Structures are given as C-alpha cells and as structure tokens.
Amino acid sequence: MKLGLIASSVAAMCVSLHAIAAPIKIVAAENFYGDVARQIGGSRVQVTSILSNPDQDPHLFEASPSVGKALANAKIVVYNGADYDPWMVKLLSASSGTSRQTIVVGELLQKKAGDNPHLWYEPDAMPAYARELASSLQSDDPSHAADYAKNLQTFLNALKPINDRIAAIKAKYAGTPVTATEPVFGYMAQALGLAMRNEKFQLAVMNDTEPSASDVAAFEGDLKSHHVHLLFYNSQASGGAAQRMRDLALKVGVPVVGVTETAPAGKAFQAWVLDELNAVEKALAKGSR
Template sequence: MNSIARIRRIGRNSRTVAIAKAVAAGFAALSMSAAAFAAGDVKVNIVAAENFYGDIARQIGGEHVDVTSILSNPDQDPHLFEASPKTARALQHAAIVVYNGAAYDPWMEKLLAASKGGQRTTIVAAELVGKKSGDNPHLWYAPQTMPAVARKIEAALVTADPTHKADYDRHLSAVIDALKPIDQKVAQLRERYRGTPVTATEPVFGYLSDAIGLDMRNMRFQLAAMNDTEPSASDIATFERDLRERKVRVLIYNSQATEALTKRMLQLAKHSGVPTVSVTETQPAGKTFQQWMLAQLGALEAALDAKQP
C-alpha cells in the first residue's frame, strides 16, 4: 500500500543510517574532471532513485552517460524499499543524482545528507514543481514534472561535460518533443470526458486525472490508503456503493500495492461491471517513460469508452 507514513518509517531505518555513514567516505574520493570528459575517457555517472527519472536521464545523456536506477522493479511496492550497501555503492561515484522528493524517497535524502563533500548535482523533482511532504508524491504523473526534470538534467550534464553540449541540447529537444503526445492525449481526453465520475484506490494517477478534468470520487478513502491509515466505515461504504450502483465509470488501482481492501474493491467492480485500469509507480521494462504514460492513458480511454452493462 502507498504510504507516506511507511516511507518515513523506512527513512528512519537504522540500516539506512549505517549505510549513509559508509557513503560519506565514498563521496570524498569523487573527482570527475572536465578534462577527462573532454577526452572521452569518462562517462557522466547518473544515479536516479526511480527508473522513470533514470530513463529521461538516459534519453538526454545518450552514449555519454552511465545511468543507475535504484527502483526499477514494477512488481515491487516501492514504498517497501530499504537502502542497501548496493545503493550506497551506486551513489559513491554519481556526478548527478535525481530523485522524487515530497517524502517519497527519504532514504535517498538520508544517504546524500551523510556526505558533505563530493562534486555532484542533486535534482529533486518536488522542488522543481513546488511540492512538499504531505502533497501527493506521485509527481511523475503531473504533466509539468518531466519537462522540468529533463531541462534540469540537461543543464547539469552541460555543466559536468560541456564538450558534448550540442548532443545534450539535441537530445533534450527530442525528449520534449516526445512528451508532447502525452499532453495531446490528455487534451483529447479532457475534451471528451471532463467531469466524468471515476474513482481510485489510491491517488497514484491523481495528477493526470486532474489534468484530464475527471471527477475523482472517494478522496478520503484514497488519502487514508496513501497515509497508511484505515478508511472509515462510511468511506468504505460510499466507495462500495459507487461501484455497486455504477456511479463511477472506471476504477483506477495501483497494481503494485493490491492489499486486501484493494482486492475487495476490484472484485466488487468486476461483479458490478465497472471497468478497471491498472497503473504503476515503476516504469515497466522495455518501455520509455513516454510509452508508459501513453499506454496507461490508452487503457483509461478504452475503459471510459466501454459500454456500461
């Protein structure tokens, strides 16, 4: 289950603190000179906490970068992740670090805070779009996030490796162009389905739902799930009634966190003939970020188009 509260508990994990101390020593040895980049002997090392940020970094950096994405398993609940020595080693030689922020990945904050030195640029998506702890942390679903992150990554690469600026500029332009179909699909869905009532087990898809203009119901239930608290009996009853009476056109759920209550709602939706749409918090293997987002928007469109029983 998505849980800011659980994330905070993980962030306080004693193993993370111990690993952070080890990282401090590793960063002291970091030295990535412009001369080495110019000679083509060294690639820019980038570490992304989440693989969708890593994918954007790879698209921009191309052959000039080595990218390590820490969270990359779409079958695992990312909120249950705990930092390990492998995580620490990946960070030791990072020239650029990208992570989500907004209390989504505080283990990264702790690891980086353990090192006061090291020539690295840290990019925090939440800071770029004005979000903080307590806000919906699923920022990569907000249309404005990835263009902002992409531009920041490109600027960091140009600073670290100015010799290949022309390549980074060209790749950034291609990334921004490849993001435009997402905005176009959102606009199309907004024109057709603005105000359509839908529901979700968690607010993973919330920012795209808002951009489309869907009437998202059962927010108290979703926030309870996100904050690792039990929804009230009345909130559960309202959710079930929406499904049973088909007051919503679609049920959106996080397939990486299907606990008992989520399964209960999925079964009720199936029984009631309400289409369901799976969304994930981790980019699937074999897809770019742009392909992933478009596939999920396509699944939503198909569900909204489905004839009601």
C-alpha cells in the same frame, strides 16, 4: 621532424582520450527518471536506477550497500522528493560524495510533504526535470552542451503524443466521475478533467491506515450504483481495502485500469504513459455506455 611527429601523436592521443572520457554517472531513485536521464545524456552518461522492478512495492524498499556505493560515485543524483522516497535523503546524508549535483523533482514543482507525491503523472513534471537535467549536464560537460540541448529538444518533442492524447480524452470525457484505490494517477486524472471521488479513502490507503467505515460505504455505493465510470487501481502495491474495492468493481462491471509506481522494464517513459492513457480511454468508453 621527429619532434613534430611526436607532438602530433601526443595531440592525437589527447583527442582520443577526450573522446573516450568516462561517462557522467547518474543515479536515479526511480527508473522513469533514470530513463529520461538516458534520453537526455545519451552515450555520455551511465545511469543507475534504484527502483526498477514494477513487481516491487516501492513503499517496502530497503537500500542495499551497493546503492550507497553508487551514490558515493555519482556526479548527478535524481529523486522524487515530496516525502515519496525519504530513504534517499538518509542515504545522501550518509554518502561521502561532495561534488555531486542533486535534482529533486518535488522542489522543481514546489511540492512538499503532504502533497500527492506521485509527481511523474503530472504533465509538467518531466519537462521541468528534463530541462534541469540538461542544464546540469551542460554544466558538468560544457564541450557537449549542444548535444544535451539537442537531446532535450528531442525528448520534449516526444512528449507531444502524450499531450495530444490528454487533450483528446479531456475533450471527450471531462467531468466524468471516476474513483481510485490510491491517488497514484491523481495528477493525470486531474489533467484529463476527470471528477475524482473517494479521496479520503485513497489517502488512508496511501498512508497505510484503514479507511473509515463511512468512506468504505461511500466507495462501495459509488461502485454498486455505477456512479463512477472507472476505477484506478495501484496494481503494484495494494492489498486489504484496496483489493476489496477492485474485486467489487470487477464484480459489478465497473472498468478497472491498473497503474503502477514503476515503469515496466525496458519501456521508455513516453511509451509507458501512452499505454496507460490508451487503457484509460478504452475503459472510459466502456464505462460511459
């Protein structure tokens, strides 16, 4: 009888230990990928997001020793790719973690260096990433595969309001000429059917070079003549020529919508994108009067 009780106690302890197993450690280069990881993994994951400050210029980021430590202990690592966060490649090559899985969103979308790297504004990006992450979690933790599948479906369902808003804006404003200081919102602008102008200027700013005099003149002409109905401005990492265009837009009355490369603190990916789409819709209504 005592042996039976002991065996039952040991079994109960094993079940208890299994229930409190250490969470799967995920490191995301950007906080919006980290947010989606929390939504898919729930309480079974521990997520560290490296770029998480919306007031920080991501192009000036320098990794601290704590980032290397987090990567060494991670089971799953996520980063953007397409040469947006090349520091991650360097950190991973120097890290000792060998059993981890790596998800590169750019590779999922078949994007490469030279393509617009702001992939999170591509409507197909997050569903592709979420599915890949759910698959990785199921591989690492098959006993909870059903939970990850359920969380994935919940996340995909939560994207419907975004897709509905995109469709509504496109139906009303497709073909509207707009401009931007950088191609941050480029994929989303394309999904909305907007006619983007001054792309050479945008690429110069993104690549930290000075736009040509002719590109500056063309941009200024679009604003002064109100040929464009909206200016997208990178409110997180802009200066110089981009700042001058923003100031000119405000002076001549062209609506300006600030977009960022990092999600606001504490805001889910879906809420962040919906807020920006709401701002775009409001600005287009004003600029098209």
